[in-house]
């Protein structure tokens with residue numbers, strides 16, 4: 121980090137930020153990515169803008185997949201040079217500040233951004249590209265509603281005609297937001313969860329969907345699925361020239377092929393040939409503990425994060441046919457409301473051995489009973505490990521339950 | 534029951550479906566079938582007319598869809614006819630509000646269905662969090678427990694009875710929560726309200742089937758859930 125280039129207050133703030141982050145990591149209190157940023161921001165509120173200046177920046181936002189897509193994009197951009205990124209998922213301005221301060225001066229940055237913070241972070245960092253992934257129900261008891269975020273993004277995008285947007289053609293909410301710009305690259309990543317996009321955000325009509333295909337349209341014609349330039353086919357990404365890039369991802373599931381396509385589309389806008397970017401994506405083995413495989417007590421434990429109905433559906437798609445532990449909390453980062461459990465169909469787990477734990481395991485127990493899924497309740501993570509035979513254990517957990525288990529496994533990354 | 538199987542109708546899931554609203558339909562069907570009562574679930578979108586059914590469920594929704602749902606239900610008339618023949622209506626949150634004479638959506642007063650003697654307006658604060666209350670003794674139910682998330686306040690007229698007296702949370706107005714009359718019942722316990730209130734689910738099933746003594750079910754997990762929630766709210 122060349123602090124000399126920064127104004128004095130910013131240079132001091134960046135130094136404080138780095139020290140606090142290191143302290144937080146050393147004392148085991150966190151990844152250090154949020155605490156460092158908070159101290160830094162107190163000293164210079166414009167610090168993020170100062171740290172962003174001179175870098176070419178991509179922002180990634182959406183309800184699901186933003187951490188992984190950010191990681192993939194950083195990997196692909198690595199073809200061009202050094203990339204700063206908030207790879208711990210600390211996705212508000214304090215986290216961005218920490219990430220940029222810690223990285224020193226890099227020509228590029230890729231930042232994951234919380235949906236609500238997009239207008240402010242766009243204003244502070246002047247990105248070259250933003251990637252808009254999807255919008256669905258999340259953080260139930262406090263988030264703005266899905267339609268409101270779509271409108272917020274649409275209004276924001278309209279103010280930056282030169283900002284390039286990489287956006288998901290399969291999500292009507294995203295199309296509504298991005299279509300306020302003339303400057304969009306569309307990708308098709310599929311949308312397994314559709315319950316939040318029945319109604320056209322532009323006019324309130326029912327959106328018509330093709331039964332055996334991906335096409336959708338508002339019957340009034342005010343919103344139709346744009347033709348995507350980037351698509352996926354099995355484990356391959358098809359680029360706008362029709363070239364096929366076979367991926368060998370370590371991360372499981374179709375959803376991650378979609379995330380990879382998004383990352384390659386963003387990197388392409390910076391000048392990365394997808395043929396050069398694609399191999400770098402296969403080097404990503406886990407993302408902030410997600411998808412990580414850990415061997416303990418003769419069991420191979422894999423951690424999957426599922427924080428809302430859409431991501432639970434994707435997790436069931438990724439999990440192998442093996443004993444599966446489901447862990448549910450309802451703390452502040454999860455939202456205090458567990459109602460969403462009834463939006464998830466747990467029947468893909470019918471034939472598996474299912475164990476449940478977490479502070480709100482009883483909410484899950486009632487849900488599984490109604491779903492006709494057999495389960496065993498265990499007091500904690502280690503009881504589950506001991507209860508299953510040597511071999512694979514899949515763990516699917518919501519946010520704070522996931523962090524608890526990750527802490528048990530020594531903050532696996 | 535109007536046919537060989539209990540008909541559970543989820544009204545307009547395309548408009549009125551927020552967090553876990555599907556749960557009430559799943560729970561009622563599960564608790565009926567567990568007792569050998571055949572049950573069918575029907576999801577009716579707003580473009581279609583309401584079919585004959587035994588239990589009608591209305592969920593929560595954002596302002597725009599809520600106003601649209603009320604317009605469609607008034608035009609359809611099916612829910613009024615259902616109440617006339619004493620079918621059961623169970624409504625939560627936005628669905629509860631639109632059963633009254635009027636409610637507020639997007640800053641405008643909207644006409645409701647007038648099936649319950651109440652009206653709703655906007656509160657100064659949003660009510661978000663645990664909701665619990667002592668249920669009207671006439672209904673013979675244990676403490677109501679749930680989660681609320683709404684910006685409205687609801688005012689009951691003499692023709693509607695409060696479902697519960699509030700112990701935790703806001704409900705209608707900090708004093709009472711929900712309302713009922715005959716076989717129409719509404720609550721601000723949103724989403725899968727019946728998961729924490731199995732006795733309320735059974736009351737609806739009794740009303741719909743005319744069967745006062747439903748066989749008992751294994752309540753191991755529902756009991757644990759209720760005890761945990763009531764303890765967390767200082768009510769156990």
Ligand SMILES: [Zn+2]
Nearest residue numbers: 320323338342
């Ligand atoms: Zn439309």
